[in-house]
Amino acid sequence: MCVSTQRPSDLSKTVVSQCSNFIVHRIQNPDDLIYISSMVPYIDKDTINRLTYLQTGHALVFGSSIRIPMLTAFEEAIPNTDGNSARISEKWYIESRDKNRSI
Numbered sequence: 001m002c003v004s005t006q007r008p009s010d011l012s013k014t015v016v017s018q019c020s021n022f023i024v025h026r027i028q029n030p031d032d033l034i035y036i037s038s039m040v041p042y043i044d045k046d047t048i049n050r051l052t053y054l055q056t057g058h059a060l061v062f063g064s065s066i067r068i069p070m071l072t073a074f075e076e077a078i079p080n081t082d083g084n085s086a087r088i089s090e091k092w093y094i095e096s097r098d099k100n101r102s103i
Contacts, residue, residue, distance in 0.1 A: 009035040021063030023072075026054040043069050 001018060005011055008024070009031040016039065027033055028051075037048050040062055047069060051060060057076065062069035 008032045019063075021065050022061070024051060024060045024062075025058070026056075027051045040069060047071075 003011065003015060003019060007029070008016075008027070009029070022039070024036055027036065033048055033051060036051065037043060037045075043062070047060065050071065054060070054071075055073075057074050059072055059074065060069055061072045
């Protein structure tokens with residue numbers, strides 16, 4: 001089973017109990033960090049804190065298949081999916097500029 005979420009603390013404990021391995025990317029919400037910490041009692045606080053500033057493509061990997069939690073870097077997908085972070089401020093700027101031109 002594969003479960004993907006941006007809010008781990010919202011997952012059902014029943015669902016999480018069925019998972020044995022985890023790949024956790026950058027998390028900044030304090031509730032989610034506490035939840036991840038409770039899932040892996042042998043993870044130290046420094047490792048949990050590192051989740052708040054992981055770079056894109058990096059993750060904490062842990063579970064029954066991995067002896068100790070590992071910080072891992074994933075290779076970029078080939079072909080590239082062009083999946084970038086949303087650039088909302090640029091979109092607002094362009095829409096605002098276009099709107100002003102039509103006035």
